[in-house]
Amino acid sequence: MRAVITDHPGAPSVLRPVTLPDPAPGSGQVRVSVEVAAITFVETLARAGSTVVPPATFPAVLGNGVGGTVDRIGPGVDRDWLGARVVTTTGGTGGYAELALARATDLHRVPGRLGLPDATALLADGRTAVGLHEAARVRESETVIVTAAAGGVGGVLVQLATAAGARVVALAGSDTKLAHARDLGAEVTVNYRDPAWARGIREAAPRGVDVAFDGIGGDTTTGLAELLRPGGRLVRHGAAGGRWGTLDEAAIAERGITVIGLQALGAADLFALTERALELAAEGALQATIGQTFPLAEAASAHAAIESRTTIGKTLLLP
Incomplete structure:
Protein backbone atom coordinates (compact mmCIF):
# COMPACT_ATOMS: atom_id res chain seq x y z
CA MET A 1 0.00 0.00 0.00
CA ARG A 2 0.98 3.65 -0.42
CA ALA A 3 1.56 5.60 2.78
CA VAL A 4 3.35 8.65 4.13
CA ILE A 5 5.99 8.18 6.82
CA THR A 6 8.33 10.32 8.86
CA ASP A 7 11.54 8.88 10.28
CA HIS A 8 12.31 11.68 12.72
CA PRO A 9 10.84 15.00 13.90
CA GLY A 10 11.34 18.08 11.77
CA ALA A 11 9.85 20.41 9.18
CA PRO A 12 6.98 19.26 6.94
CA SER A 13 9.55 17.99 4.43
CA VAL A 14 10.32 15.01 6.71
CA LEU A 15 7.01 13.51 5.53
CA ARG A 16 7.71 11.25 2.55
CA PRO A 17 5.62 8.84 0.49
CA VAL A 18 6.57 5.16 0.73
CA THR A 19 5.22 1.73 -0.14
CA LEU A 20 4.52 -0.52 2.84
CA PRO A 21 3.12 -4.05 3.20
CA ASP A 22 -0.66 -4.22 3.37
CA PRO A 23 -1.71 -4.55 7.04
CA ALA A 24 -3.85 -7.45 8.22
CA PRO A 25 -6.47 -6.94 10.94
CA GLY A 26 -5.98 -8.77 14.21
CA SER A 27 -8.56 -9.91 16.73
CA GLY A 28 -11.29 -7.32 17.16
CA GLN A 29 -9.91 -5.20 14.33
CA VAL A 30 -11.03 -4.24 10.83
CA ARG A 31 -9.13 -2.91 7.86
CA VAL A 32 -10.44 0.23 6.19
CA SER A 33 -9.82 1.05 2.55
CA VAL A 34 -9.14 4.72 3.13
CA GLU A 35 -10.85 7.30 0.93
CA VAL A 36 -10.28 10.30 3.21
CA ALA A 37 -7.69 10.91 5.92
CA ALA A 38 -8.01 13.84 8.30
CA ILE A 39 -5.11 16.00 9.48
CA THR A 40 -5.22 17.56 12.94
CA PHE A 41 -3.14 20.47 14.17
CA VAL A 42 -1.87 18.17 16.91
CA GLU A 43 -0.29 15.98 14.22
CA THR A 44 1.69 18.92 12.86
CA LEU A 45 3.01 19.54 16.38
CA ALA A 46 3.90 15.86 16.86
CA ARG A 47 5.70 15.78 13.52
CA ALA A 48 7.68 18.86 14.50
CA GLY A 49 8.68 17.37 17.85
CA SER A 50 6.82 20.03 19.84
CA THR A 51 6.75 19.65 23.62
CA VAL A 52 3.17 20.94 23.67
CA VAL A 53 1.88 17.46 22.77
CA PRO A 54 2.96 13.94 23.80
CA PRO A 55 6.02 12.88 21.78
CA ALA A 56 5.54 10.64 18.76
CA THR A 57 7.41 7.37 18.34
CA PHE A 58 9.46 7.47 15.13
CA PRO A 59 9.40 6.22 12.45
CA ALA A 60 5.70 6.99 12.28
CA VAL A 61 2.79 6.96 9.88
CA LEU A 62 0.73 9.77 11.37
CA GLY A 63 -3.03 10.09 11.19
CA ASN A 64 -5.72 9.31 13.76
CA GLY A 65 -8.88 9.72 11.69
CA VAL A 66 -9.98 8.12 8.42
CA GLY A 67 -13.08 7.53 6.36
CA GLY A 68 -13.63 4.71 3.92
CA THR A 69 -14.99 1.22 3.47
CA VAL A 70 -14.29 -1.83 5.63
CA ASP A 71 -12.64 -4.34 3.30
CA ARG A 72 -11.39 -6.97 5.78
CA ILE A 73 -12.30 -8.05 9.30
CA GLY A 74 -10.30 -9.81 11.97
CA PRO A 75 -11.34 -12.66 14.28
CA GLY A 76 -14.28 -11.84 16.52
CA VAL A 77 -15.68 -9.05 14.35
CA ASP A 78 -19.29 -9.11 13.10
CA ARG A 79 -19.36 -9.78 9.35
CA ASP A 80 -21.99 -7.06 8.96
CA TRP A 81 -19.11 -4.57 9.02
CA LEU A 82 -17.75 -5.83 5.70
CA GLY A 83 -18.46 -3.25 3.04
CA ALA A 84 -19.72 -0.68 5.57
CA ARG A 85 -19.04 3.01 4.94
CA VAL A 86 -17.38 4.23 8.14
CA VAL A 87 -15.31 6.87 9.84
CA THR A 88 -13.02 5.85 12.67
CA THR A 89 -10.04 6.68 14.79
CA THR A 90 -6.99 4.50 14.24
CA GLY A 91 -5.61 4.45 17.76
CA GLY A 92 -3.30 7.41 17.16
CA THR A 93 -1.30 6.52 14.05
CA GLY A 94 -1.59 4.86 10.66
CA GLY A 95 -4.11 7.13 8.95
CA TYR A 96 -1.89 8.62 6.24
CA ALA A 97 -2.19 5.47 4.12
CA GLU A 98 -4.35 3.66 1.60
CA LEU A 99 -5.24 1.01 4.19
CA ALA A 100 -5.65 1.53 7.93
CA LEU A 101 -6.44 -0.72 10.88
CA ALA A 102 -9.03 0.19 13.51
CA ARG A 103 -10.83 -1.47 16.37
CA ALA A 104 -14.35 -2.52 15.49
CA THR A 105 -15.57 -0.78 18.64
CA ASP A 106 -14.31 2.57 17.25
CA LEU A 107 -16.28 2.39 13.98
CA HIS A 108 -19.03 4.87 13.17
CA ARG A 109 -21.40 4.14 10.33
CA VAL A 110 -21.74 7.25 8.18
CA PRO A 111 -25.36 8.43 7.94
CA GLY A 112 -26.67 8.05 4.41
CA ARG A 113 -27.37 11.78 4.12
CA LEU A 114 -23.76 12.70 4.96
CA GLY A 115 -20.80 12.70 2.60
CA LEU A 116 -17.71 10.77 3.61
CA PRO A 117 -15.40 13.84 3.50
CA ASP A 118 -17.79 15.79 5.76
CA ALA A 119 -18.03 12.89 8.19
CA THR A 120 -14.25 12.52 8.32
CA ALA A 121 -13.83 16.25 8.87
CA LEU A 122 -16.15 16.04 11.89
CA LEU A 123 -14.67 12.88 13.40
CA ALA A 124 -12.24 14.60 15.78
CA ALA A 267 -15.19 12.29 31.58
CA ALA A 268 -17.42 12.22 28.50
CA ASP A 269 -18.34 9.40 26.15
CA LEU A 270 -16.25 10.32 23.10
CA PHE A 271 -17.99 7.73 20.96
CA ALA A 272 -21.39 9.24 21.81
CA LEU A 273 -20.09 12.76 21.15
CA THR A 274 -18.95 11.69 17.69
CA GLU A 275 -22.29 10.08 16.96
CA ARG A 276 -24.03 13.29 18.00
CA ALA A 277 -21.85 15.44 15.75
CA LEU A 278 -22.45 13.14 12.77
CA GLU A 279 -26.20 13.13 13.35
CA LEU A 280 -26.34 16.92 13.66
CA ALA A 281 -24.49 17.21 10.36
CA ALA A 282 -26.77 14.66 8.69
CA GLU A 283 -29.77 16.70 9.86
CA GLY A 284 -28.27 19.87 8.43
CA ALA A 285 -27.88 21.46 11.86
CA LEU A 286 -24.09 21.42 11.67
CA GLN A 287 -21.82 22.18 8.74
CA ALA A 288 -18.35 20.76 8.28
CA THR A 289 -15.88 23.20 6.75
CA ILE A 290 -13.47 21.48 4.39
CA GLY A 291 -11.11 24.24 3.45
CA GLN A 292 -8.59 22.33 1.36
CA THR A 293 -7.69 18.82 0.22
CA PHE A 294 -4.36 17.31 -0.86
CA PRO A 295 -3.35 14.03 -2.47
CA LEU A 296 -1.87 11.59 0.05
CA ALA A 297 1.61 11.95 -1.46
CA GLU A 298 1.49 15.69 -0.78
CA ALA A 299 1.01 15.37 2.97
CA ALA A 300 4.10 17.54 3.47
CA SER A 301 2.46 20.37 1.54
CA ALA A 302 -0.70 19.94 3.61
CA HIS A 303 1.27 20.27 6.86
CA ALA A 304 3.10 23.32 5.50
CA ALA A 305 -0.20 24.96 4.57
CA ILE A 306 -1.61 24.41 8.06
CA GLU A 307 1.50 25.83 9.67
CA SER A 308 1.36 28.90 7.42
CA ARG A 309 -1.96 29.84 9.10
CA THR A 310 -3.62 30.31 5.72
CA THR A 311 -5.95 27.32 5.87
CA ILE A 312 -9.64 27.45 6.74
CA GLY A 313 -11.57 24.64 8.42
CA LYS A 314 -10.39 21.09 7.95
CA THR A 315 -7.53 19.89 5.79
CA LEU A 316 -7.99 16.40 4.30
CA LEU A 317 -5.78 13.92 2.45
CA LEU A 318 -7.24 11.92 -0.42
CA PRO A 319 -5.35 8.61 -0.92
Missing part, protein backbone atom coordinates in the same frame (compact mmCIF):
# COMPACT_ATOMS: atom_id res chain seq x y z
CA ASP A 125 -13.26 18.25 15.53
CA GLY A 126 -16.97 17.54 15.84
CA ARG A 127 -16.73 15.46 18.98
CA THR A 128 -14.26 17.91 20.55
CA ALA A 129 -16.47 20.91 19.85
CA VAL A 130 -19.68 19.20 20.99
CA GLY A 131 -17.99 18.04 24.19
CA LEU A 132 -16.48 21.44 24.98
CA HIS A 133 -19.77 23.22 24.20
CA GLU A 134 -21.61 20.94 26.60
CA ALA A 135 -18.94 21.31 29.30
CA ALA A 136 -19.19 25.12 29.03
CA ARG A 137 -22.99 25.01 29.37
CA VAL A 138 -23.50 27.80 26.86
CA ARG A 139 -26.89 29.43 27.37
CA GLU A 140 -29.21 31.70 25.44
CA SER A 141 -28.30 35.42 25.43
CA GLU A 142 -24.77 34.82 26.72
CA THR A 143 -21.78 36.39 24.99
CA VAL A 144 -19.25 33.81 23.82
CA ILE A 145 -15.75 34.28 22.39
CA VAL A 146 -14.47 31.64 19.98
CA THR A 147 -10.78 31.83 19.06
CA ALA A 148 -9.43 30.32 15.83
CA ALA A 149 -13.04 30.64 14.73
CA ALA A 150 -12.38 29.61 11.14
CA GLY A 151 -10.64 26.38 12.14
CA GLY A 152 -12.09 22.91 12.40
CA VAL A 153 -13.03 23.00 16.09
CA GLY A 154 -13.62 26.77 16.16
CA GLY A 155 -16.03 26.69 13.24
CA VAL A 156 -18.15 24.04 14.91
CA LEU A 157 -18.10 25.94 18.21
CA VAL A 158 -19.38 29.08 16.43
CA GLN A 159 -22.30 27.10 15.03
CA LEU A 160 -23.15 25.37 18.31
CA ALA A 161 -23.06 28.58 20.34
CA THR A 162 -25.16 30.41 17.74
CA ALA A 163 -27.72 27.59 17.73
CA ALA A 164 -27.90 27.85 21.54
CA GLY A 165 -28.93 31.49 21.19
CA ALA A 166 -25.62 32.99 22.30
CA ARG A 167 -24.02 36.10 20.85
CA VAL A 168 -20.74 34.95 19.30
CA VAL A 169 -17.58 37.03 19.08
CA ALA A 170 -15.17 35.34 16.67
CA LEU A 171 -11.39 35.77 16.67
CA ALA A 172 -9.39 34.89 13.57
CA GLY A 173 -6.26 36.09 11.80
CA SER A 174 -7.39 37.31 8.37
CA ASP A 175 -10.30 39.03 6.64
CA THR A 176 -11.12 35.81 4.78
CA LYS A 177 -11.31 33.84 8.01
CA LEU A 178 -13.40 36.50 9.71
CA ALA A 179 -15.84 36.49 6.79
CA HIS A 180 -16.12 32.71 7.11
CA ALA A 181 -16.86 33.02 10.84
CA ARG A 182 -19.64 35.49 10.04
CA ASP A 183 -21.08 33.05 7.52
CA LEU A 184 -21.20 30.45 10.31
CA GLY A 185 -23.15 32.77 12.58
CA ALA A 186 -20.70 35.00 14.44
CA GLU A 187 -22.20 38.42 15.22
CA VAL A 188 -18.90 40.20 15.96
CA THR A 189 -15.51 39.43 14.39
CA VAL A 190 -12.10 40.61 15.58
CA ASN A 191 -8.67 40.06 14.04
CA TYR A 192 -6.40 38.78 16.81
CA ARG A 193 -3.34 39.97 14.87
CA ASP A 194 -4.38 43.52 15.75
CA PRO A 195 -2.52 44.43 18.97
CA ALA A 196 -5.71 46.11 20.17
CA TRP A 197 -7.89 43.02 19.68
CA ALA A 198 -8.96 42.95 23.33
CA ARG A 199 -10.13 46.55 23.13
CA GLY A 200 -12.27 45.66 20.14
CA ILE A 201 -14.00 42.98 22.16
CA ARG A 202 -14.53 45.31 25.12
CA GLU A 203 -16.21 47.79 22.81
CA ALA A 204 -18.48 45.06 21.45
CA ALA A 205 -19.18 43.56 24.90
CA PRO A 206 -18.71 46.33 27.49
CA ARG A 207 -20.24 44.20 30.26
CA GLY A 208 -17.75 41.41 29.64
CA VAL A 209 -18.19 37.95 28.16
CA ASP A 210 -19.63 34.81 29.71
CA VAL A 211 -17.59 32.12 27.95
CA ALA A 212 -14.25 32.15 26.13
CA PHE A 213 -13.07 29.16 24.10
CA ASP A 214 -9.27 29.39 23.99
CA GLY A 215 -7.61 27.31 21.30
CA ILE A 216 -4.59 29.60 20.93
CA GLY A 217 -2.87 29.72 24.31
CA GLY A 218 0.16 31.92 25.00
CA ASP A 219 -0.56 35.56 25.85
CA THR A 220 -4.06 35.22 24.38
CA THR A 221 -5.10 33.18 27.40
CA THR A 222 -4.38 36.07 29.77
CA GLY A 223 -6.26 38.51 27.56
CA LEU A 224 -9.29 36.27 27.36
CA ALA A 225 -9.39 35.76 31.12
CA GLU A 226 -9.42 39.52 31.66
CA LEU A 227 -12.42 39.87 29.32
CA LEU A 228 -14.56 37.43 31.29
CA ARG A 229 -17.14 38.81 33.65
CA PRO A 230 -17.22 37.45 37.24
CA GLY A 231 -18.53 33.91 37.20
CA GLY A 232 -17.53 33.36 33.57
CA ARG A 233 -16.07 30.20 32.04
CA LEU A 234 -12.69 29.89 30.31
CA VAL A 235 -12.41 26.78 28.14
CA ARG A 236 -8.79 25.93 27.29
CA HIS A 237 -8.58 23.44 24.45
CA GLY A 238 -5.49 24.22 22.39
CA ALA A 239 -2.14 25.94 22.06
CA ALA A 240 -2.02 26.93 18.40
CA GLY A 241 0.24 29.80 19.42
CA GLY A 242 2.97 27.31 20.32
CA ARG A 243 2.62 27.21 24.11
CA TRP A 244 -0.04 26.97 26.78
CA GLY A 245 -0.96 30.25 28.42
CA THR A 246 -0.49 30.98 32.11
CA LEU A 247 -3.14 32.26 34.50
CA ASP A 248 -3.14 34.13 37.79
CA GLU A 249 -4.90 31.41 39.76
CA ALA A 250 -5.62 33.69 42.73
CA ALA A 251 -7.22 36.35 40.53
CA ILE A 252 -9.25 33.70 38.68
CA ALA A 253 -10.56 32.29 41.95
CA GLU A 254 -11.38 35.71 43.34
CA ARG A 255 -13.53 36.51 40.32
CA GLY A 256 -15.25 33.14 40.40
CA ILE A 257 -14.01 32.13 36.95
CA THR A 258 -14.38 28.45 36.10
CA VAL A 259 -11.50 27.04 34.05
CA ILE A 260 -12.41 24.06 31.87
CA GLY A 261 -9.73 22.02 30.10
CA LEU A 262 -9.59 19.14 27.66
CA GLN A 263 -9.78 16.80 30.63
CA ALA A 264 -13.50 17.58 30.59
CA LEU A 265 -13.70 15.37 27.52
CA GLY A 266 -12.10 12.53 29.45
